[in-house]
Amino acid sequence: MTKKLLLIDGNSVAFKAFYALYTAMDKFTNSSGLHTSAIYGFNRMLDKVLTDEKPTDVLVAFDAGKTTFRTEMYADYKGGRAKTPTELSEQFPFIKELLNSRGIQTYELKNYEADDIIGTLAKKAEEAGDYQVVIVTGDRDLTQLTSDKTTVQVSVKGVTELETYTPKHVEEKLGVKPSQIIEIKGLKGDNSDNYPGVEKVGDKTALKLIQQFGTIDNLYQNIDQVSGKKLKEHLINDQKQAERAHTLATINREAPITVSLDDLKYQGDDIEKLTDFYERMGFKSFLAKLSVDDDHSDDQEAIKYTVLTADNATELDQFKDEISFHLEMSEENYHISPLVGFALGQGDKWYVTNNCELLNNDHVKKLLTSSKIKKNVFDAKRTYVGLYRQGIKLAYVDFDMLLVSYLLNTTNNSNDVGTVAHLHGYYNVKTDEEVYGKGAKRTIDTESPEFLTHMVHKVKAIDQLHDEMFKDLDEHNQTKLYREIEIKIAFVLAHMEINGIKVDSATLESMGSKFKERLAEIQQTIYQEAGEEFNIGSPKQLGKILFEKLRLPILKKTKTGYSTSVDVLEKLAPDAPIVQNVLNYRQIAKLQSTYIDGLLKVIHKDDSKVHTRYLQTLTQTGRLSSVDPNLQNIPVRSEEGRLIRQAFIPSHSGWQIFSSDYSQIELRVLASITNDKNMQDAFKNGEDIHATTARRIFGLPSNEEVTPDLRRQAKAVNFGIVYGISDFGLSQNTGITRKQAHQFIQRYFEEYPGVKKYMEDIVEFARNHRYVETIAHRRRYLPDINSKSFNLRSFAERTAMNTPIQGSAADIIKIAMINMADAIKEMKTRMLLQVHDELIFEVPDEEMETVKKLIPSVMDSAIKLHVPLKVESHWGKTWYDAK
């Protein structure tokens, strides 16, 4: 049997873990004041890798000290590095103790780095033959060890997200073989390890040279073939440095190690030692996991409960002020899912049943519909809809654990009571996955005692956590956001979902048959042009045809092959007629599968309507999302697709579809929160903001007409600003050069200095607080804002700029919807859909004149900004006609 050897670079993983949790460092201290963040992060990584890889043998290698054979040959090796912070160095002994308790061997060797130990052991394992080797590290340099038998996993984000390097992946990503990585480094040196290569040679040049010559040796033997006079000079001058860099970069695979492969067997956790260790470190979640992993999950603290029956239901009258309630459904989609049970109670009185007919028992119903008795639930909207289907109107929901958890931290969210409870430090409840299983194996045995127990544990978790979570909410200044926006909108959304929107299947079907014919025609043409039949829907097969058979130029690659995305194909269209046909085919196939067939599948037979679900606790910005079906991405940009909207009709004949949208809400929010006078003036004066921007950044006099092209460019810049712009991004998106893009952005910031200042300030705020906020105090954490990785940090910075804008716009429309529900509650008009900045209604004729004024006025008065909000309305007999 083949063995699997896991080799971990202890120092580099510890460093990664430490810096990944750097901003949260103060939260990770144990009772004796020891920092534990790196220990914690290290253990998270271990858990992940041990479960994913299931190794038979494991070793963690550490660096032995500052001096190594590398510092001997080059004194400045890794010179100039900041001293390891004491908060980290104090953790190393404990990491080693952790590894010991987990049954894992550690090793270090004087004069050698962890890399060399790993390289040496990997080599021995490869030679021994019956090993597969997995290396885990935070350092890309180790990818040079990649081979058929050895994969290298490099942590990319945090400590648990790893990128796996196989020889193939190295070649695709770096353009060279694993063994050539050191050749590249020999030429360009390594800044972080502080040794130089050849002057003026960076990644690009090094890559080109190595692709041409294979190795540094061969390069110098054929130095005459190097093109470029200057480059040749530098190469000749720095040959010694290049050779030294090459040696420094090369991992020593013959280190005189004193462990052998036979010593590395993975022993597994020593539960006793590990429990003691976790307790000393204060690792609650790991402790909880230990008991679960060890199948101690049954020794959860038992909760006394009563099985509810029609006979004992009178006992429920004891609850006078407050209960926690949980309604269990077996499926995700609560519009159609069977109801399988419910539990309720408070303190130490708990009732549970799998008989949902009891929902209509008077004593139960009285509790649920009472406006005097507070209800604590998990997912108010789901609960409301489920009960509504039984004819019960749930009233007075005070605490929605899901919603509060989402507001406290939009990341790590889950729709599972157990998972959310664990997140907040309460462990006396299992996750649904633990009880019901997952994927194809998921089953709910409603007759089993475990099922009842699980529901009781869930409802008690809600009860136990609500005080503390409300307190956290208050500390975040989010109580108002919760009480005045989120919990209210939950019920507004519930009603919109229950109401649904009518979709005419006949319209879709007749469009579908036309699409089907056209697809068949285009398909035949494509086959002829290709000279063979293939699956046009497969990017892989299409790539083969376009780039191998027809030899079209490869403009972009993806991780797995050639990119065949629209922007690529549009550039290729003039070269070959087949490309335009593929584009057309794709467009129609998309419409057919997603919008014709997809929508037809979800129309309810009884009412000819679709009932979407809005996910209220998903997005990182506070927007809603829509599923089953997604009604927030019905085509509009192309006329062909837009026709789909003809199928969306009012539910009563003679009514109209009425749509109102906020005009440029994000830019108005931007003008308001940045306090930029120039941009505010533009909106106050009712100017065309893109034209005004064009005039400003292109320096046109105010009387000169703005050409459509300049306006288009200015519009792109405005969008870019909202997204947290980069010159590259802007140039990609508009087809201008990067230099021009850079100039435009500079001009923009000169003309809108308030915007510039805001962008700088908000990033600074994020660096200091690790989160940003919207107008309504919706919060988004940005853990990567101080990351050392340029990529992650840049992304966090753009997010810091974008989230307050996108999120505040989301706040505003939510407020408008709450006010709207109230404004139309006595009318027949129904609010049907929300699409981020627009609301869609169905309206009877006699109310048309009223709503034309009412709806926009409710929307534009939702909030007072420093600029006016503008709302535009359209209406017609279908959604298509409301334009």
Next chain:
DNA sequence: ATGGTCACG
């Protein structure tokens, strides 16, 4: 399950 593609704001 994941990645590519494409629909929307």
Next chain:
DNA sequence: ACGTACGTGACCATT
């Protein structure tokens, strides 16, 4: 030198 616009969901092919 880095390697790039923000937020989503559904479908298909592929693993």
